Each structure stands twice: as structure tokens, then as C-alpha cells.
Amino acid sequence: MRIAVVGAGPAGFYATQSLLKRFPDCTVDLIERLPVPFGLVRYGVAPDHPATKKVINTFSAFVNSNRSRINFYGNVAVGDDQPLKPSHLKDFYNLTIYATGAAHPRTLPGVHIPSRFVYGAQDFAFWANGHPDIHSTSAQGKLSERIERDVKGTENVAVIGVGNVAIDIARLLLRPVDDLRSTDISPSVLELLSESPIKSVSLFGRKSPSGAAWTTAALREVVTKIPGIITTCDHGLLRKDMEMSQLSRSKKSMLKVLSEKTVDLNSAELHHHEHQGSRILRLEFLKTPIAFSENVESVNLRLQCSQPAKDMVGEHLNPATKSCEVRDTIESVCGVVFLSLGYVGGQGSGYRVGWANGKGAGIIGDNKWDAETVISSLSIPDTMNAVGISHWLSSTGHRFVSWEGWECIDAVEKKRGSEYGRKDERVKLESVEEMLQVAERQAQNMNGFNQQFRTHCESRS
Amino acid sequence: MLRQALLRTLRRARATAAPRVTGARSIAAARRGVHCSPPAAHGYDPRRVDPSTAIALTFVDRDGARHALKAPPGASLLEVAHANHIDLEGACEGSLACSTCHVYLDQPSFDLLAEPCDDENDMLDLAFALTELSRLGCQVKMNPQLEGMQVTLPPATRNMAVDGFVPQPH
Numbered sequence: 001m002r003i004a005v006v007g008a009g010p011a012g013f014y015a016t017q018s019l020l021k022r023f024p025d026c027t028v029d030l031i032e033r034l035p036v037p038f039g040l041v042r043y044g045v046a047p048d049h050p051a052t053k054k055v056i057n058t059f060s061a062f063v064n065s066n067r068s069r070i071n072f073y074g075n076v077a078v079g080d081d082q083p084l085k086p087s088h089l090k091d092f093y094n095l096t097i098y099a100t101g102a103a104h105p106r107t108l109p110g111v112h113i114p115s116r117f118v119y120g121a122q123d124f125a126f127w128a129n130g131h132p133d134i135h136s137t138s139a140q141g142k143l144s145e146r147i148e149r150d151v152k153g154t155e156n157v158a159v160i161g162v163g164n165v166a167i168d169i170a171r172l173l174l175r176p177v178d179d180l181r182s183t184d185i186s187p188s189v190l191e192l193l194s195e196s197p198i199k200s201v202s203l204f205g206r207k208s209p210s211g212a213a214w215t216t217a218a219l220r221e222v223v224t225k226i227p228g229i230i231t232t233c234d235h236g237l238l239r240k241d242m243e244m245s246q247l248s249r250s251k252k253s254m255l256k257v258l259s260e261k262t263v264d265l266n267s268a269e270l271h272h273h274e275h276q277g278s279r280i281l282r283l284e285f286l287k288t289p290i291a292f293s294e295n296v297e298s299v300n301l302r303l304q305c306s307q308p309a310k311d312m313v314g315e316h317l318n319p320a321t322k323s324c325e326v327r328d329t330i331e332s333v334c335g336v337v338f339l340s341l342g343y344v345g346g347q348g349s350g351y352r353v354g355w356a357n358g359k360g361a362g363i364i365g366d367n368k369w370d371a372e373t374v375i376s377s378l379s380i381p382d383t384m385n386a387v388g389i390s391h392w393l394s395s396t397g398h399r400f401v402s403w404e405g406w407e408c409i410d411a412v413e414k415k416r417g418s419e420y421g422r423k424d425e426r427v428k429l430e431s432v433e434e435m436l437q438v439a440e441r442q443a444q445n446m447n448g449f450n451q452q453f454r455t456h457c458e459s460r461s
Numbered sequence: 462m463l464r465q466a467l468l469r470t471l472r473r474a475r476a477t478a479a480p481r482v483t484g485a486r487s488i489a490a491a492r493r494g495v496h497c498s499p500p501a502a503h504g505y506d507p508r509r510v511d512p513s514t515a516i517a518l519t520f521v522d523r524d525g526a527r528h529a530l531k532a533p534p535g536a537s538l539l540e541v542a543h544a545n546h547i548d549l550e551g552a553c554e555g556s557l558a559c560s561t562c563h564v565y566l567d568q569p570s571f572d573l574l575a576e577p578c579d580d581e582n583d584m585l586d587l588a589f590a591l592t593e594l595s596r597l598g599c600q601v602k603m604n605p606q607l608e609g610m611q612v613t614l615p616p617a618t619r620n621m622a623v624d625g626f627v628p629q630p631h
Contacts, residue, residue: 049558051553051554051556051557051558052553052558052559054552054553054554054556054558055552055553055559057554058550058551058552215583215586215587216582216583216586217580217583217584217586217587220579220580220583249586250586253579253582253583253586363559363560363587364552364559364561365550365552365559365560365561365587366589368550368561369589369617369618372617372618373618376617376618
């Protein structure tokens with residue numbers, strides 16, 4: 001029995017694990033759009049979170065212990081607009097599982113987004129993590145160059161959104177750049193940040209503090225563990241939220257961190273820090289962006305401020321409902337704005353796992369649970385003698401990367417990391433062509449050995 | 462050169478013919494069919510646990526099966542699980558950056574332990590099926606007071622009877 005898993009991110013790996021356990025005679029072909037595996041673990045997790053990326057060791061050990069049952073095919077995109085279509089997979093496999101993630105970021109409905117100065121949070125993550133897509137060219141130019149042009153020299157950055165990704169952006173922009181040198185951050189980004197005159201990052205959320213989407217862990221890290229960042233928010237608002245009775249355990253501890261470890265917006269202490277030139281992280285609540293207007297060197301962000309109605313304590317989590325009244329609007333001038341509003345999950349066809357199946361949010365470990373749930377209830381009619389895609393790949397001459405090819409890319413990246421002066425971290429290859437060449441060199445060497453071996457055997461017989 | 466090529470090809474052939482596992486692990490892996498977790502960074506050999514100091518505990522796995530084990534003092538529950546091939550994942554290898562090693566303890570053992578630190582509590586907030594007796598396996602270290610402790614793994618899947626979830630091809 002042969003099963004295809006499309007997408008080699010965490011959802012794809014956990015799905016493969018579950019499949020191998022549930023169907024003892026199956027083989028899984030892990031098909032990935034990029035030449036390299038691990039998806040958002042490699043390209044979404046912030047570079048200064050190496051512990052979160054350690055799950056790569058688990059995934060790699062899993063593949064290496066089950067080499068005869070797992071084939072990795074990197075650089076093979078599946079889609080109706082691609083050479084390899086979902087209908088092909090139906091012919092080649094007994095079953096196809098889609099673990100393609102949530103590619104569509106949420107936007108601001110009804111708000112015109114200027115083509116300069118405003119980017120998606122994913123653009124930032126891909127830029128910092130050296131994702132090949134960031135170097136692709138569009139009508140407006142190369143995305144990486146546009147971000148670099150706008151981030152360079154900017155003093156104030158705004159992030160729309162109050163989740164973990166928004167905190168990642170703020171932390172990476174504000175933390176002392178020397179702390180980032182030994183991470184796997186893209187060297188060009190590191191260079192740019194080392195000359196950054198950045199003074200503040202503001203995070204804007206439309207809900208009150210208790211409605212923030214970040215986890216306490218992410219908040220606690222940026223507020224208490226990173227030297228050189230002063231975090232501020234409106235403590236008056238916090239007090240109102242903390243009076244609410246039906247708060248969960250995690251919301252309570254999150255609000256506790258905010259009230260004990262941040263500086264009040266109106267305190268003399270904040271002015272003192274500003275005066276001293278500290279980098280400030282501003283957490284702004286009950287503010288909804290309504291318009292952007294472009295200037296020559298910056299963008300004006302217009303926000304609508306709301307306030308919870310007096311008699312609605314405990315119900316003012318969502319200002320979209322009547323419990324909030326609009327107070328006034330403010331304007332903020334920023335060098336660059338990142339939209340970090342999350343992703344639309346649950347899109348795609350076929351059997352789906354991970355963000356493609358769920359809500360497009362959550363932590364790496366959630367995918368294991370989701371994969372187990374979906375795969376434990378599947379049954380496969382083993383009627384067809386499935387051939388897989390290897391034949392299709394060779395007949396079309398499609399360039400792909402095998403697991404051994406990835407291991408070569410991995411080795412090259414680690415070597416570059418040590419040459420760059422990083423003790424444990426890599427410098428990633430950022431171009432698809434370069435990755436393919438490294439992998440193909442490996443394949444050629446293998447062929448060379450095989451050829452030599454054959455000649456050797458023939459000469460002896 | 463040719464000799465090297467020959468050896469390498471042979472080694473490769475052998476490596477691809479059978480899963481690359483050695484010693485006692487290979488037997489366990491072969492029996493279970495799938496090997497999911499890498500050895501814990503600071504794991505121990507369960508065959509070399511000193512019986513005079515070993516602490517008895519029971520793991521109740523996701524199917525309800527009970528595993529009576531002996532563990533050395535100082536080992537974390539994550540290490541004990543890995544050393545005994547119990548399916549407890551440690552995605553961040555015990556660095557408090559995930560909640561995949563979430564377990565339930567029995568009440569007396571839970572009460573004997575020091576309160577979880579802030580970082581552990583923050584990660585527990587993200588765990589599935591959190592209870593009053595939840596801890597992260599990587600943070601609970603064996604000590605003689607815990608003799609007879611019972612560790613239960615949380616359910617591996619969503620409770621379909623409760624939320625009626627059935628996967629469908631879309």
C-alpha cells in the first residue's frame with residue numbers, strides 16, 4: 001500500500017508517523033513544494049527560538065529509522081496549476097493526505113493596503129528565516145529588497161495583531177543584534193538589523209488585553225527575558241480586565257505578567273526610558289486600523305479607538321459587538337507596518353491534517369494530536385497496485401530532492417554556518433537553484449560510485 | 462579508492478535494506494514496527510539501573526495498558542519513558558519550549574512535588590486535556606519519595622464521542 005503525504009511540515013511528519021503505525025504494510029511518499037523539509041519549523045519559527053526547532057531532530061531520526069518505508073520528494077509542487085495535479089496522485093496512490101498548511105493570511109476587510117511600507121507577517125518570517133520565496137520577483141520588484149529598503153533606517157514599526165507572530169517580529173527587531181549572531185537568521189537580515197536605528201515597535205489589537213492571542217510564554221519571554229527592551233501598556237485597561245470573573249487560568253497568568261512586568265503608558269518611568277534611548281515595545285489595545293496613507297518616506301496609520309461600555313465588564317472581549325463604543329481616532333506615523341492577523345485554515349481538498357484541516361493556528365505539538373485523530377479513523381481500500389510518483393518524475397525529467405539530497409544540503413548549510421562563525425547553527429541556502437545543485441551533485445556522486453562499483457565487479461568476474 | 466567505494470556502497474545497501482537501529486533498540490523497534498522518538502539527550506540504559514536505588518513507578522499508556530518500571534533517581538519522566546519505549550514525545554528535548562511531554566500524575570505524588578515554575582505553567586496552558594494533576598514529563602525528576610508513582614498519558618486523539626468529529630475527504 002502506498003500513501004502520499006503532501007507537505008513536509010510538522011503536520012506532514014506527524015501524519016507520516018501515524019500512518020506508519022496504523023498501516024504496518026504501507027509506504028509513505030512525503031511530497032514537498034520546497035527542496036527542503038520541515039515547513040514552518042524551518043521557515044516560520046523565529047530564528048532566536050532554537051529549542052522550538054529541536055523537533056527537527058525527532059523528525060529526522062524518525063525518517064532515518066524508517067528509511068525503507070518513507071521516501072522524501074522535495075521540489076515537487078502539487079496543484080491544479082502545477083505539472084503534478086491532485087488527479088495524478090489519485091492514480092499513483094491508494095490514499096493522499098494533504099498537510100499543506102494555511103497559506104492565506106487574514107487581511108483587513110475594507111481597508112486599502114498601500115503597495116509600499118505594508119507587508120505581511122509571513123513576509124517578515126520568511127525574510128528573517130531565508131525562505132526562497134522571499135527572493136522571488138513581482139511587478140513591484142524583489143520582495144526581500146523591498147522589505148530591506150523600507151525597514152532600513154526606520155525608527156518606528158507598527159504590527160497589526162497581538163499574537164505570538166506579532167511578538168516574534170517585535171522581539172527580533174528590538175533585541176540587541178549581537179544576541180542574534182549565533183542563531184540561524186539570514187546573514188543579510190542580520191547585517192541590516194545591526195545598523196537599524198529602530199526605537200519602538202507598536203503592536204495594535206482590536207480587543208482588550210484579555211483578548212490578546214499571544215501565549216503567556218511568548219509574552220513572558222519578550223517582557224522579562226530580553227535585555228534592552230522596555231514594554232509598556234495601559235495599566236488602567238489592564239485593571240478593568242483583571243476584574244473580570246470568568247477568566248481562564250492562562251488568561252489570568254498572562255494579565256499578571258502584563259501588570260507586574262510592564263511599565264504603565266503614563267508613568268514617569270516610561271519617559272525616563274524613552275529619554276535614555278531604550279527600545280520600547282508598545283502594546284496597544286482596543287485600536288482597530290481603518291486607513292493607511294502613504295508618504296514619501298513613511299506611512300500614516302489611522303486607528304479607531306474603542307472603549308468597553310461601562311456596564312459591560314466581562315463581556316467586552318470583542319469590540320465588534322455592541323459592548324464597545326467608538327471613542328475617537330488616532331494617527332500613527334510608521335516607517336513600516338506588518339499585518340499579523342493570522343491565517344485562514346481548513347482550506348484544500350482531500351483528507352487534510354494540521355493547519356490545512358484546522359483553524360490555521362496552534363503550536364507544533366497540536367499537529368500530532370490532529371494527525372492521530374484523522375488517521376486513526378481512516379480505512380483504505382487496498383484494491384489498487386499503487387506505483388507512486390517516481391515513474392512520473394523520471395518520465396517528465398522533473399528535478400527533485402531525495403532525503404539523501406536534503407542531507408547534503410543540510411551538511412552544506414552547517415558547514416557555511418561554522419565558516420560564518422556560528423557555533424551550532426547553520427547559514428541556510430536561500431535559492432532553490434543552489435539547493436537543487438547541491439542535491440544533484442550528491443546524486444551524481446552516488447551514480448559515480450555505483451558505476452565504479454559495477455566496473456570493478458565486471459573486471460573481477 | 463575503489464575499495465572505499467565498494468565499502469561505502471555495501472554500507473549504503475545494508476543501511477537501506479533494514480532500518481538503521483542497533484542493539485536492544487532494534488529489537489524493540491522491530492517489534493513495534495515504527496520508531497518515533499530519538500534517544501533522549503541524557504537518557505540512561507534501563508538494563509543498568511542500580512536495583513538498590515531504583516524507584517518503582519507505573520506508566521499507564523494511551524490504551525490504558527500499565528507498564529511497571531524501575532527508574533534511577535534524578536531521571537526525568539521523559540527520560541524514563543524514552544528508555545522504556547513508552548510513546549511520550551519530547552519535541553523540544555526537555556527545554557521547556559513545547560508541551561508534548563504532558564502527563565497526569567497521581568494526587569499524592571503531585572502534592573509531593575514542588576510547584577511548577579512559571580515557564581512550565583505557561584507551556585502547560587498550551588497542552589491538550591489539561592487537568593489539575595497535569596505536569597510536563599521533562600520537569601518531573603525521580604526521587605525516592607515518589608516510590609509507587611502512577612503516571613498516565615493523556616488521550617492521543619480528540620474525543621469523537623464528545624464533539625462528533627469524523628474526518629471526511631473534502
